[in-house]
Amino acid sequence: MEMGVKKSRWIKDRLFFGGVCLFSGLTAIPLVLIIWEVLKKGYRQLNWSFFTEAAPNSLEAMMAVNSGDLIPGGVANGLVGSLLMVLLAIIIAVPVGIFAGIRLSEHPESRFSGVVRSVAELLQGTPSIVVGLIIYGWVVKPLGSYSGFAGGISLAMLMLPLIIRSTEETLKMLPGSLKEAGLALGASYSTVIVRVLLPSAFGGLFTGILLAVSRVLGETAPLMLTALGATAIEWNIFEPMSALPLQIWEFYNDPNLAGLIWSTSLFLLLLILVLNLTAKRIARKWKI
Amino acid sequence: MKDKIFKGLLYGACMLVLLLCAAMVYSLVSGSWQAFREFGFFRFLVSTEWDPTVGKEQYGAWTFVTGTLYTAFLALLFCIPFSLPVALFTGEYFKKTKIASVVGSIVDLLAGIPSIVYGLWGFYTLCPLMKSWGLSDQGFGVLTSSLVLAIMIIPYASSLSSEFISMVPNELKEGAYSLGATRLEVIRTVVFPVAGSGIFAGYILALGRALGETMAVTMLIGNTIQIPHSLGDTGNTMASVIANQFGEASGLKLSSLIAIGLLLFIITAVINFLGKLIINRQKGK
Numbered sequence: 289m290e291m292g293v294k295k296s297r298w299i300k301d302r303l304f305f306g307g308v309c310l311f312s313g314l315t316a317i318p319l320v321l322i323i324w325e326v327l328k329k330g331y332r333q334l335n336w337s338f339f340t341e342a343a344p345n346s347l348e349a350m351m352a353v354n355s356g357d358l359i360p361g362g363v364a365n366g367l368v369g370s371l372l373m374v375l376l377a378i379i380i381a382v383p384v385g386i387f388a389g390i391r392l393s394e395h396p397e398s399r400f401s402g403v404v405r406s407v408a409e410l411l412q413g414t415p416s417i418v419v420g421l422i423i424y425g426w427v428v429k430p431l432g433s434y435s436g437f438a439g440g441i442s443l444a445m446l447m448l449p450l451i452i453r454s455t456e457e458t459l460k461m462l463p464g465s466l467k468e469a470g471l472a473l474g475a476s477y478s479t480v481i482v483r484v485l486l487p488s489a490f491g492g493l494f495t496g497i498l499l500a501v502s503r504v505l506g507e508t509a510p511l512m513l514t515a516l517g518a519t520a521i522e523w524n525i526f527e528p529m530s531a532l533p534l535q536i537w538e539f540y541n542d543p544n545l546a547g548l549i550w551s552t553s554l555f556l557l558l559l560i561l562v563l564n565l566t567a568k569r570i571a572r573k574w575k576i
Numbered sequence: 577m578k579d580k581i582f583k584g585l586l587y588g589a590c591m592l593v594l595l596l597c598a599a600m601v602y603s604l605v606s607g608s609w610q611a612f613r614e615f616g617f618f619r620f621l622v623s624t625e626w627d628p629t630v631g632k633e634q635y636g637a638w639t640f641v642t643g644t645l646y647t648a649f650l651a652l653l654f655c656i657p658f659s660l661p662v663a664l665f666t667g668e669y670f671k672k673t674k675i676a677s678v679v680g681s682i683v684d685l686l687a688g689i690p691s692i693v694y695g696l697w698g699f700y701t702l703c704p705l706m707k708s709w710g711l712s713d714q715g716f717g718v719l720t721s722s723l724v725l726a727i728m729i730i731p732y733a734s735s736l737s738s739e740f741i742s743m744v745p746n747e748l749k750e751g752a753y754s755l756g757a758t759r760l761e762v763i764r765t766v767v768f769p770v771a772g773s774g775i776f777a778g779y780i781l782a783l784g785r786a787l788g789e790t791m792a793v794t795m796l797i798g799n800t801i802q803i804p805h806s807l808g809d810t811g812n813t814m815a816s817v818i819a820n821q822f823g824e825a826s827g828l829k830l831s832s833l834i835a836i837g838l839l840l841f842i843i844t845a846v847i848n849f850l851g852k853l854i855i856n857r858q859k860g861k
Contacts, residue, residue: 297758297760297761298758300758300760301758301759301760301761304759304760304763305669305759305760307661308661308664308665308669309661309665309669310661311657311658311661311662312658312661312662312665312679314658315658315659315661315662315679315682315683315686315730316679316682318686318697318727319682319685319686319689321697321701322689322693322694322697325697325700325701326693326697383589384589384592384593385589387585387586387588387589387590388586388589388590388592388593390586391586391587391589391590392590394586400590401590403594404590404593404594406852407593407594407597408593409848409852410597410845410848410849411593411596411597411600413781413784413788413844413845413847413848414600414788414841414844414845415787415788415789415790415815415840415841415844416788416790417788417790417815417818417819417837417840418604418788418837418840418841421604421607421818421822421833421834421837422600422603422604422837424822425603425607425834426599426603445596448593448596452593476578476579477579477582477583478578478579478581478582478583479578481582482582502688505690506688506689506690506691506692506693507690507691508690508691508692508790508791509691509790509791509815509819512819512822513818513822533690533692533791536692536693536696537692537791540692540695540696540699540795549696550696553692553693553696556690556693557689557690557693560688560689560690561685561688564684564685564688
């Protein structure tokens with residue numbers, strides 16, 4: 289009798305463990321399936337012109353598909369747009385985010401910091417489409433046209449809370465003696481922060497920026513309401529501009545261009561993956 | 577002097593964050609003013625009308641609110657059987673081992689895939705499956721979108737739960753082991769009660785994610801303006817209706833869409849606030 293009870297408890301324990309392992313493993317299946325599908329359908333289109341030419345029009349694509357060729361043209365317009373808008377977002381969000389993060393880590397307990405921290409969390413939780421709506425009202429409407437500028441600002445809004453958070457977390461991990469040593473040498477407060485704290489925290493800050501970039505690189509919804517998209521390569525940020533995820537959306541909506549969906553997705557996934565891996569490497573190398 | 581300027585800069589950056597947020601709320605409210613003035617806040621919220629015919633325009637948010645809540649809660653339900661094992665795997669069974677970090681990074685990768693790629697995958701792989709299994713007429717609908725949403729929020733739910741599970745003090749667990757408890761019994765009687773509210777908070781934050789998700793849902797839910805009555809029904813969510821109808825919107829319709837954006841903002845803010853509140857209380861313990 290006693291043995292039986294013990295055994296059933298043991299069996300339950302093992303079964304549960306098996307279940308945990310099984311279901312944890314199952315979680316990887318969608319990832320494998322998605323990557324497999326994107327690879328399988330996308331690798332064929334990844335050639336030189338894919339990166340150097342703008343998207344083809346519907347007719348050209350249809351003719352190429354009908355004669356069994358690869359679809360001509362590429363995603364250069366989206367690539368240029370993504371680069372410009374992300375760059376603009378970095379220029380805006382990184383300084384503000386780092387300064388705010390420094391302030392939060394310097395006064396962690398103050399009431400003001402608490403408010404700023406909650407507001408940053410509120411920003412971070414805001415759905416990206418709502419950010420798009422807001423930037424539409426702030427930038428697109430007053431300027432009278434959709435633009436890469438508006439797109440970049442919406443991406444900056446999405447990046448800002450991420451940067452604030454990573455800056456604060458990184459600076460919190462620095463030993464307090466570092467700052468004290470600097471101050472003891474007679475350096476001013478600003479010198480200590482700019483010349484001692486920030487360089488020591490460089491790895492963490494850089495990782496945070498890379499992760500934030502990889503997060504906003506795939507954003508589609510806010511750009512639909514702000515940058516709109518463009519069929520030609522556009523260098524002027526005050527004109528409507530395309531982006532890689534926006535192009536996937538356009539290709540998805542045009543059956544003739546459907547062949548380009550997967551290669552664009554593959555490229556976007558690779559970009560995000562490389563950013564993520566680089567970020568992790570840097571984080572490991574510069575570990576405090 | 578230099579220090580003063582520097583401190584001013586730091587302070588200014590914080591003030592800018594606060595100002596941005598205030599301006600966001602202000603512009604959402606002022607943008608939706610027209611719709612609320614026309615229909616009244618409460619009537620706009622509970623009305624299921626959506627008629628853009630010029631002259632007798634009628635807009636209401638209820639269809640989309642229900643669609644959003646429906647898909648998000650279903651997604652949360654679907655994600656539990658996967659995110660909870662992952663959390664136990666990385667936070668308890670294989671805590672701080674190599675294999676846990678491998679599983680952790682695989683799950684992290686799920687978070688890195690853009691929403692639109694999930695949408696594509698759902699559209700080209702999941703929809704045909706749904707159709708052939710007879711779960712939905714055209715493959716679109718609430719079930720398809722919430723399945724994809726569930727996959728998307730697994731990383732958010734599991735990472736926080738895992739953190740709280742791994743924070744359960746060893747002495748408590750050892751106490752239970754010394755009384756002869758098996759690992760399952762330790763998890764059930766020690767880990768879950770201690771880490772419970774943290775795990776719960778993780779799911780609340782994951783719910784917040786699911787509520788605001790746009791692209792994948794827009795591509796999969798079918799975008800029909802009706803309240804879904806069954807899992808296979810098509811519908812629309814707050815985020816997807818904004819994404820879909822924004823392009824041709826102006827005047828009262830635009831204002832109504834912004835009003836829906838405001839409602840979505842409020843709902844996600846409340847959900848996130850609740851989650852953070854629980855986390856802070858748990859961490860303060």
